[in-house]
Amino acid sequence: MKALESLLVEKGLVDPAALDLLVDTFEHRVGPRNGARVVARAWVDPAYKERLLADAPAALAELGFTSGQGEHMLVVENDSKVHNLVVCTLCSCYPWPVLGLPPVWYKSAAYRSRAVIDPRGVLREFGTEVGEDVEVRVWDSTAELRYIVLPERPAGTENLSEDELAALVTRDAMVGVSRVTAPGEKA
């Protein structure tokens, strides 16, 4: 690996400073905290939520998260009747600007194969029970659209600030494999 990098640097094909910047960006600047801020804003500001569901790239840009050049983001909302789950069965498509790089399990054969054929089994494996009266919608990211789940705001969080709410929102909830829980509540 080191040999490849030094070869490419010597040949002028990559710039080591640019590589450092990319690594730093994805280790420290881009990640699920971005998505959590979007979710918390949508929970406290109904007008923002409406814009987010109608035109996610524009609503994300309002918070400073730009989704590349024309890569399109869609937000799908969980409620008492619908539970959404995101997967990429063909590779590893994932909403980088708001969630960062995907975890290993998301890219694994186990998740990719089973999320579409047995979503309720997959959810159970994550400790998420979804009632038979709830529709499970699986989003297979087969094109250049990227999906993020807007989880349900947990009960008992009415008095929390936007920042406190954002701190509750997990990566897994925005992929749709788990729910957001209130402080002290069991997952």
Add this chain to the structure above:
Amino acid sequence: MNGIHDMGGMQDMGPIQYEKAEPVFHAAWEGRIFAINSSLRARRKWNLDAWRYQIEILAPVDYLRLTYYERWLEINEQLLVKHGLVTAEELATGTPAAGSTKAVQATRISGVGRGIPSSHDPTVPARFAVGQRVRARNSNPIGHTRLPRYARGRAGTIERDHGVYTFPDTNAHYEGEHRQHVYSVRFSARELWGEQASPRDSVYLDMWDEYLERA
């Protein structure tokens, strides 16, 4: 191609291995190949679809055996050689051929952009409308496709028109962009998987115009 990468609906792949507090990169070299990959992609010698196809044509045993970033390392080396940026000998020795250093200026990359063109193009007509019943074509191309096996021949409903996108099946092979509409198509879980699936559940796939026919 009906390859190992097309995993939707396969069984017996084991439990999902979940890592708590997982780091972005598990070792420094993963970050380096991630960044090298982005930098090389930005040179636009190969497009995203060709890049994906290169992963898909890894031997199935290698695809399963290699970790995610090991695959990236492997296919970047293959693409570098295939497109004449590096020779196999240079890769083997780690030393640039005489006179080949600093042949081109490295591009400084800072953004997250993946270079996908805009989806707004009023000159490309949509063959299908929201609410229409459609069927995914039963086709088995040997090249790159984003139509998974599990949806082929199945009927669904157009839920949304996403606009116009480059067609990966041709673009991956440098046979033109053939820009066309992409739709969100809803398939009931029972249409895809039969009686074992919950009657309420559904799977949404994003499908290019050419993947669909009237149901």
